[in-house]
Amino acid sequence: MHRRQALLRLAALPVATGLAGCAEIQKPAEALAESLAADARIEALILRMTVEEKVGQLSLYAPAAEEILGNPQTGQVGLRQQFDDIRAGRVMGLFNGEGLAAKRRAQEVAVRESRLGIPLLFGVDIIHGFRTVFPVPLAEAASWDPPLSERTARAAAREGTADGFRWTFAPMIDIARDARWGRVVEGYGEDVLLTRRFAAARVRGFQTADLSRADAMLATPKHFAGYGAAEGGLDYAAVDLSERTLRDVYLPPFKAAIDAGALSVMAAFNEIGGVPSNANPWLLTQVLRREWSFEGFVVSDYTADEELIAHGFAADEREAARRAFLAGTDVSMQSGLYMRHLPELVRSGDVAMARLDQAVRRVLRVKQRLGLFEQPFRGLQEDAPGAPPRFDGVAHRQLAREAAQRCIVLLKNSSDVLPLPRSGRRIALIGPFADAHSLFGPWRPFPGQLPPVGIEDAIRAQLADASLLTVVRGSDVESPLDGGIAQAVAAARQADVVVMTLGESDQMSGESRSRTDIEVPPAQQQLAEAVAATGKPVVVLLRNGRALALRGAVRNAQALLVTWFLGTETGPAIADILFGDVSPSGRLPVSFPQTPGQVPFYYAHKRTGRPDAQGGPGRFRTRYLDATNEPLYAFGHGLGYAPVQYAALELSPGRLTPGQPLSVVATVANTGARAVDETVQLYIGARAASFTRPVRELKDFRRVRIEAGQTVQVRFTLTRDDLLFTGADMRPTVDTGEFDLWVGPSAVAGLHATFMLVPG
Template identity: 45%
Template sequence: MKFFKSVFLASLFFLFGFSSDNSLPENNSLGKIFLREDGVKEKFITDLVNKMTVEEKIGQMVLFTSDWSVTGPTIRENYIEDIRAGKVGAVFNAYTTAYTRQLQTIAVEETRLGIPLMFGYDVIHGHRTIFPVPLAESCSWDLMAIERSARIAASEASAEGINWTFAPMVDISRDPRWGRISEGAGEDTYLGSLMASARVKGFQGDNYEKGNTVVACAKHYAAYGAAQSGRDYNSVDMSENQFRDTYLPPFKACMDAGVGTFMTSFNDLNGVPASGNGFLLKNILRTEWNFQGFVVTDYTSINEMVNHGFAVNDKEAGEIALHAGVDMDMQGAVYYNYLQQSLSENKITITQIDEAVKNILGIKYELGLFNDPYKFCNTTRETTEIMTPANLEAARDMARKSIVLLKNENDVLPLKRSGTIALIGPLADDQRNLIGNWSAAGDWKKSVSVLQGFKNKLGDDVRIIYAKGANITDDKNLLKKLNDHGGDISIDKKSPAELINEAVEVAGRADVVVMVLGESQGMSGEAASRSDIGIPENQKTLLQAIHATGKPVVLVLMNGRPL
């Protein structure tokens, strides 16, 4: 799916009524389903599936995204009609109680059976209150704090209509060039497994029906982090022993923690794309582990089996995916467009469709959506449980615990509360990049830059001076890519030499220099692999110039990968 990782060198890295018995009644004028609180799950779901048309069944297997505007998510008209026709089972990228209630009302009040939607979102390291990226959290080794951060993220997300997060990402990766390394625990299987379990428990709590939890999704299944050369979406070729020993355990940890959903990855594993890989989805997930939830693809990854050369067209790709065990198609519209035709041609069976639908409805049942489809549309919670002082303090505490001090020559740290401190670097007075990639509904304008933080903390005790010193990058091609992905990075009107000279002058007036260098948020994350994991060259030049002044230097690195 389509970070606040700070390293110091200091390395700072929701109406249904109730029927009089457990059976489904005849449809009322709106065709709604009524459910007793003491309804038996398996009977309820079987009876419901038996009432559904083929088109309605396939609809439950479709996940579409809402559109976006500058003020947040909006709703595409064709998706509205699809929801009204019962052709959509879940929506992602729609949040706030107003938006999700609007969509849910259509699904519940205007469709024949009134089956509620699920609402998914990439809540990776916080929803409104942003925590350090998972890679940074892993540096704390504090599983209680890690679980708490996921618990807070779930509470905030569920207060805005979300009931499903596409997290945790539990891919082990041993190549820091890979952009998505920021979303996981890094290279260690043991730590990755412990952290995977903690985050699932945090997101899901001990009871879905509480209304302040979300269904977690273990991703990307599997071996996505082992992409050749660290290139995102690339192939993976490895022995089964290595796969089971190194890359599979965090997913098993998610399974053991009760995770509700799994997401297939983009990559192929030994020549077989994950979304068409029965070994992964049936042999291991269903047979060996007895997984009872549902499997969703990553964004259009069924379609991408054509790119892999594994299917001749989308229709065949959909057949392969269903045979392999994929229950829900994210955004690719393959199931939406072709599954009914494949059924009529006997390329797939109604039993396969029914099984997938039962898996999906089972999670909706456990969420309590058949009792109260609007339970996650609580406007009171939306205004009282988001970015609370306690949540913000928890994020600060997690950040403190994530800090790794790499070196402290000549006892430069801790800094003295006297004299003059120079803050230098393109990220020293930056708010946007502080919250990192995959920052959900986080508002970067509410973040505090390092420069402002120093001023707030030290007040009048210390004189703070500042120079930018360099651009984040001088590479215009890279700059365009970063801004195409939602960045707002510019090149200063001053020349690189002028910026450095200004910084050297500022450093000369200081007792100690704190340099804030590293990556913008877009330099890590999806489709953000790098060939060079060093600090950008222009920033290196700045660092060398400041070091040459002889002033004590504290280097603060902001990055989504080891540098």
């Protein structure tokens, strides 16, 4: 109480008292006074709130339907009931509601008809675009270009805020090393450093440096934590990780997102070591709050607090609400659990009022930072003063095309079958993805999204003579078509080159879409085998939201391009690559295994006491009987339309000390006739340490433009902090000794050197 009274008194003081005439001091004093005033307003508001109104600020719901009376599974209510709840102060915000009118009416009820007038916060799942659909996150990771991803997040935020949304449940930054898991598509792959950099970039893109801007959108890194390590790659399944692995692999992207300014975090569905993340006080309070000083709020995933009962972690709803809330989950999404049970839990003393006030304070402070108290209708009224600036749809479409171009990965290009000429050769486009269907990707819940341009239309637009293109579907995604293979074979025989669109539909990746078989579906594989038997050169365009295990005719195609789910500008971007207007520059953010049986598969694995000896005896080694341990295509791999050579790796001074970094320089030459964008990658590996370390770890990378015939020097700086890992006391440490270092084009190639880390 004394602190609140002091804040109220301080907020009433004149700005910069006694400091007029000293501009350098006055400005911070004004900022301090504004902060104190904001805190005072929030504290005064909390003092006026009933327990039910406080719990209301911790209760998030989907928008109501007009006639629904209630659904016990989803908690959905009718519109009249929801307006009554908003009017009574029982709702913190709404999510995924389309259109301005409905949100504006809900906000009017909250601000003008409720007792305290606290504005609602409108949230939305913007995973890879809102009106303009950008490449899925896994595809953007293949660009190895975080600033590009920051730009697409900024564009998506502009579009979302123009529809009244100020909060997005993104980015998903779960490290994913099991290709069976459906949500691989939503994240940035298997590597810690790459995901860290994309996590920070996405937060900056959504939020900007000033959350009060009309087009700023609160980011929500998710899912905290370890969700990508689900057993068997099965969505929502249990996770069992050591604390060291959790800290070294799965937590760093979240720390990067919070350091970039994220003020909302979503707890994960999964348990870790027997404790569901949604009710894990070590995770949500010790790590997030005490170690990382996170100041925002934690929101549950959809009904995850209620699911503590199904986990076998809580006996009933009351216990589930208590355990989730006391662990550190501030906001309950959709279940209504907090509203039903927290008031009684507070009155009975099972939950302290101080904890309730703490959670409410976190939510209100974020609403304050977003400027909702000052301008609750901003973004909800078109052309009103203070509305978000209109976004440039043409510019966003151009950005979508640029992003899609940079995401495409050329895995293979035998005999330089690519790029294709625009004239003089007949092309057969075969496969189930030639048209504009199934191109968006797994997250496209919003009406009014810009329709994608299909591959067929884009290729025809670039050909000198459109009659040179023949299009045959050949098969559906998962089933054959009557006469489909015969038609495809006939088209292939008449063509000079075949382009096949094969892989997954957009409904085969995403939440609750785990797969045991990560190969191309059998119907398409049969189609590919029949077409390959014609002997014509085949270019395969893979459509996928995960790493795939390729075999047979798909694996042996003359050219292989990974095109992921590229969104609105799918067709034009692919055509730009096929015809050589743009040289492919994407690099794999996930390792492609040779067979499904290798997964989980990732480059940064640990050694064993009996490592596989290449060329040595096969028995009693860490290896399979029927496959090697190598990837089909390695993490970081990707080709351009010109060969690149690495040479002359130099380390200076050859030893690393705490006070002096290591300078790493490599010479990279483009020996071809076309310019390329090369991603130069730096990896290290400790020879020996107090705890075993991965065989390689990515520590830095550079995208460099190299003109035809040009040679460039690429420089890195390696510091002691780059070598840190979690030690015996669960704190960052590093051991002195010898390290391997590689600079190259992937995780299994490159120039090699060694250096010593010595005490300072």
